[in-house]
Amino acid sequence: MLTLLSRADEMMTSNSESMAQTRETGTLGKLMVLLDLVTHAEAPLRFTDILARAGQPRGTLHRQLSHLVEEGLLELDGDGRYAPGLRLLDFAARSWARNEFRLIAEPHLAELQQATGETVHLGVLRGQSIIYLDKVDGRQPVRMYSQIGNASPCYCTGVGKAALSLLPPDLLADLLAGINFTSFTASTHASGESLLAEIREIADQGYAFDREEHEAGIRCVAAPVWSQDRTFIGGISITGPAYRLSMELLRQWAVPVQLAAGRIMEGMRIRLGPRR
Amino acid sequence: MLTLLSRADEMMTSNSESMAQTRETGTLGKLMVLLDLVTHAEAPLRFTDILARAGQPRGTLHRQLSHLVEEGLLELDGDGRYAPGLRLLDFAARSWARNEFRLIAEPHLAELQQATGETVHLGVLRGQSIIYLDKVDGRQPVRMYSQIGNASPCYCTGVGKAALSLLPPDLLADLLAGINFTSFTASTHASGESLLAEIREIADQGYAFDREEHEAGIRCVAAPVWSQDRTFIGGISITGPAYRLSMELLRQWAVPVQLAAGRIMEGMRIRLGPRR
DNA sequence: TCAATTTGTTCCATTATATGGAACTTAATT
DNA sequence: AATTAAGTTCCATATAATGGAACAAATTGA
Structure with a gap:
């Protein structure tokens, strides 16, 4: 299941990139493909596994992997298997800790969690994925690393659909066209048409639902959040089990979610200036 | 303070690398320098800021940054400032969630936390830094992203000194020589000589203390943990405020910490086979 | 045990990519 | 409006990546 998600997500990402541009990133681009391969794998990969999937000549691949290992982006264990490098953790810890969007949103997420008692998420759109920037659940505001940073599809999550509702029509169309x-x-949307119809509705009303579209038994209500410079297009959501969160209750929560979203954007205007 | 630490750490890292090898990573190496620059900065950097620090010609730097942005490793906001890219989060979330060493250690860390009531850490040596792989504190086993992944100096942390005590003399000497x-x-060690003396002692007794060497008022007791293939050389520790953790208490805890370390290594032998 | 095979590593002439100086455009400052 | 600084594009040159092949090491099978 998790594996399936990762694969699907991987495909989508590469689709969108190959569509969007001529993919002219040269050396770095090739290395990133390898990084993707290794980090998306369920287990460490041997040289031959990567060779089969990367479509590079042996010599070339060997050197590329060596470089990644030298830089700490990959690690080679005693059995000759490649795993993601811990340097990635260091990079991520820094980028997370200092992310302005998340810092500003944090107190409002906590407040929303207090008010509802359910789990609150903050996510932003990157390509065709939603990357979760923060999560507040249970008793105290606490971060579970395993969930933060994870990329989820935009077309079947509340945050994702809320984010899509902010896109101008042409960009939205391009993005939808590339989704697999x-x-x-x-209840997962199976086509761009049905998704587009719902997104228009979401744009009108200002909030989105996830009606068990990503995971059976899980519902959510979400509201869009954006920075004025469009660096961050995302949303916040309240998520929980369907047996506890009736659609009626979710409809009631649409208002507080939107209010929290508004306060986050207000906070950004104050902290970052009117431009963003 | 944080900035100081980051800088020092950065310097140390590049020192060790230039010492260890001829730094032959070509294109990727140059790009990683830029990634380091941006992720270590306290705030997003403008082009000119990076230009001043990177020592690259304008045209070159511009293209390098563009490539990093295209790949999602950096992000360029509306004000022309470069920040770490969210794709790093996705990479890190995956590498963390699947890290075998951490997965195996997890229950033993929780157990140690239960037994002592204090915060328990798991860290591994990477270059001259300790990268924290996990942390268990307070009531339930919970991850605070802001701490996990952070790199700390090896010469003034319990986990760091425990890890160093596992190194063969020649490697240890090389590493110490490069430390700034x-x-x-x-109470922070100020020279390789005094540190080396303590490390010898630690190697004999099998556990290490941090006597408020990294942060005033914080003490810890740590024990080394390693995988047999030497992929992971690190340690686990119990950390807490000095007023609660007398040195006497820490000495008592040395035994349970060592036992937990032993169980983790036993777990690795079972799960990963005798080789590692 | 030795051959056969698979897997992993090194080498080097060729090719592709990155480089960096300069010209150019745009935005900010006086 | 003039001046300066900041950011972007261009292209001949230098550098680094490529990939085929030869080599080495580890595994398998007879």
């Missing part, structure tokens, strides 16, 4: 719709549950 | 000793408190 995977049906996670019976 | 920064005095965080009055």
Whole structure:
């Protein structure tokens, strides 16, 4: 299941990139493909595994991997298997700790969690994925690393659909066209048309639902959040089990979610100036 | 303070690398320098800021940054400032979630936390830094992203000194020679000689203390942990405020910490086979 | 045990990519 | 408006990546 998600997500990402531009990143681009391969794998990969999937000549691949290992982006264990390097953790810890969007949103997420008692998420759109920047659940405001940073599809999450509703029509159309719709549950959108219709509705009303579209038994209500410079286009959501969160209750929570979203954007205006 | 630490750490890292090898990583190496620059900065950097620090010609730097942005490793906001890219989060979330060493250690860390009531850390040596892989504190086993992944100096942390005690003399000497000793408190080791003496002692007794060497008022007791293939050389520790953790108490805890370390290594032998 | 095979590593002439100086455009400052 | 600084683009040159092949090491099978 997790594996399936990762694969699907990987495909989508590469689709969108190959579509969007001529992919002219040269050396770095090739190395990133390898990094993707290794970090998306369920287990450390041997040289031959990577060779089969990367489509590079042996000599070339060997040197590329060596460089990645030298830089600490990959690690080679005693059995000759490649795993993600711990230097990635260091990079991520820094980028997370200092992310302005997250810092500003933090107190408002906590407040929303207090008010509802359910789990609150903050995510932003990157390509066709939602990357979760923060999560507040249970008793105290606490971060579970395993969830933060994870990329999820935009077309079947509340935060994702809320984010899409902020895009101008042309960008939205391009993005939708590149999506490879995977049906996670019976209610997952299976085509751009049905998704587009809902996104228009979301744009009108200002909030979005996830009606068990990504995971059976899980619902959420989300509201869009954006920075004025469009660096961050995302959303916040309240998520929980369907047995506890009736659609009626979610409709009631649409207002507080939108209010919290508004306060986050207000906070950004104050902290970052009117431009952003 | 944080900035100082980051800088020092950065310097140390590049020292060790230039010492260890001829730094032959070509294109990737140059790009990583830029990534380091941006992720270590306290705030997003403008082009000119990076230009001043990177020592690259304008045209070159511009293209390098563009490539990093295209790959999602950096992000360029509306004000022309470069910040770490969110793709780093995705990479890190994956490498963390699947890290075998951490997965195996997890229950033993929780157990140690239960037994002592204090915060428990797991860290591994990478270059001259300790990278924290996990942390268990307070009531339930919970991850605070802001601490996990952070790199700390090896010469003034319990986990760091425990890890160093596992190195063969020649490697240890090389590593110590490259350290730029920064005095965080009055008790921080200020030279390789004094540190080496303590490390020998630690190697004999099998556990290490941090006597408020990294942060005033914070003590810890640590024990070394390693995988047999030497992929992971690190340690686990119990950390807490000096007023609560007398040196006497820490000495008592040396035994349970060592036992937990032993169980972790036992777990690795079982899960990963005798080789590692 | 030795051959056969698979897997991993090194080498080097060729090719592709990055480089960096300068010209150019745009924005900020006086 | 003039001046300076900041950011972007261009292209001949220098550098680094490529990939085929030869080599070495580890595994498998007879």
